[in-house]
Amino acid sequence: MADVLGSALDKVLHLSALVSTDLARFEAEAGLTASRIHLLWVLGLAGPATQRSLAMTLDVSPRNITGLVDGLVASGHVTREPHPHDRRAWVVTPTMLGEQTIRSLREGHADLARQLFGQVPADRLAAFVATLDQTIATFAELVEDPP
Amino acid sequence: MADVLGSALDKVLHLSALVSTDLARFEAEAGLTASRIHLLWVLGLAGPATQRSLAMTLDVSPRNITGLVDGLVASGHVTREPHPHDRRAWVVTPTMLGEQTIRSLREGHADLARQLFGQVPADRLAAFVATLDQTIATFAELVEDPP
DNA sequence: TATTGTTATACTCTATAACTATA
DNA sequence: TATAGTTATAGAGTATAACAATA
Numbered sequence: 001m002a003d004v005l006g007s008a009l010d011k012v013l014h015l016s017a018l019v020s021t022d023l024a025r026f027e028a029e030a031g032l033t034a035s036r037i038h039l040l041w042v043l044g045l046a047g048p049a050t051q052r053s054l055a056m057t058l059d060v061s062p063r064n065i066t067g068l069v070d071g072l073v074a075s076g077h078v079t080r081e082p083h084p085h086d087r088r089a090w091v092v093t094p095t096m097l098g099e100q101t102i103r104s105l106r107e108g109h110a111d112l113a114r115q116l117f118g119q120v121p122a123d124r125l126a127a128f129v130a131t132l133d134q135t136i137a138t139f140a141e142l143v144e145d146p147p
Numbered sequence: 148m149a150d151v152l153g154s155a156l157d158k159v160l161h162l163s164a165l166v167s168t169d170l171a172r173f174e175a176e177a178g179l180t181a182s183r184i185h186l187l188w189v190l191g192l193a194g195p196a197t198q199r200s201l202a203m204t205l206d207v208s209p210r211n212i213t214g215l216v217d218g219l220v221a222s223g224h225v226t227r228e229p230h231p232h233d234r235r236a237w238v239v240t241p242t243m244l245g246e247q248t249i250r251s252l253r254e255g256h257a258d259l260a261r262q263l264f265g266q267v268p269a270d271r272l273a274a275f276v277a278t279l280d281q282t283i284a285t286f287a288e289l290v291e292d293p294p
Numbered sequence: 295t296a297t298t299g300t301t302a303t304a305c306t307c308t309a310t311a312a313c314t315a316t317a
Numbered sequence: 318t319a320t321a322g323t324t325a326t327a328g329a330g331t332a333t334a335a336c337a338a339t340a
Contacts (some may be wrong), residue, residue, distance in 0.1 A: 235340070
């Protein structure tokens with residue numbers, strides 16, 4: 001009964017943990033960490049960004065971004081360019097290596113999705129996604145108006 | 148097309164991230180960290196355990212367990228008892244506070260599952276769980292026999 | 295000789311607070 | 318006065334390697 005509900009949640013978390021395992025393989029191969037990969041991913045989505053905007057997007061302190069960008073500059077994945085109109089700010093831009101990493105990140109993500117869900121019939125997959133949507137929406141309501 | 152597949156994966160990860168947010172609230176309330184909560188959770192599932200077995204279960208170094216247990220002893224959630232038959236080993240056991248924390252952890256988990264999935268019709272939930280099972284099984288095959 | 299756990303050392307992620315340079 | 322980022326400081330999680338005590 002209520003067991004089915006808990007089991008659904010457990011399985012979502014289990015799948016998510018498995019995907020994290022897969023990411024860990026990528027981390028090892030690329031010599032990066034999860035946080036740095038996350039930053040690169042965001043750069044790939046939104047393009048070059050100031051550290052301030054990265055701090056907001058990643059929901060992390062500005063000081064933390066300094067450290068992450070330091071690491072990515074050292075490994076050659078991004079550069080810090082002067083901001084064209086604001087001499088206080090830096091613009092963080094992926095290098096060619098960074099762009100390449102972002103591409104393989106995307107490919108890995110798409111491959112994994114294809115492998116995981118490719119065999120699921122279309123109607124069942126649609127229902128699956130709809131249930132996820134409903135659940136995510138429910139969660140948003142909970143956060144706004146806790147019981 | 149392939150977009151649906153990626154979207155399914157993204158949404159699983161999104162829901163998982165939301166659940167982690169919820170856990171963060173618990174962390175703040177209980178004055179604990181995610182790693183220490185994870186250790187307590189495992190103790191709740193399997194009962195008192197040696198540090199060695201905790202290291203294997205949590206897939207973390209023995210040294211790391213020393214630190215986590217140090218923290219949980221300091222906060223009064225667990226005790227280190229001498230192992231009855233092996234004088235090298237400690238047995239980590241929840242205190243009354245630890246047991247109480249484990250209980251509220253379980254309750255919070257069950258509440259969340261009920262809130263998230265309670266409004267989903269039974270047949271749809273069953274299909275959801277079946278899709279998760281299939282996906283998790285697919286992943287296990289991938290890991291054993293990478294493409 | 296193998297196992298359990300700790301000390302030593304080091305790196306990353308994270309935060310807050312104080313500060314500099316610039317807007 | 319407010320904002321962008323860095324320096325200073327601190328704590329947690331993580332790892333490997335060397336070591337002690339015990340099996």
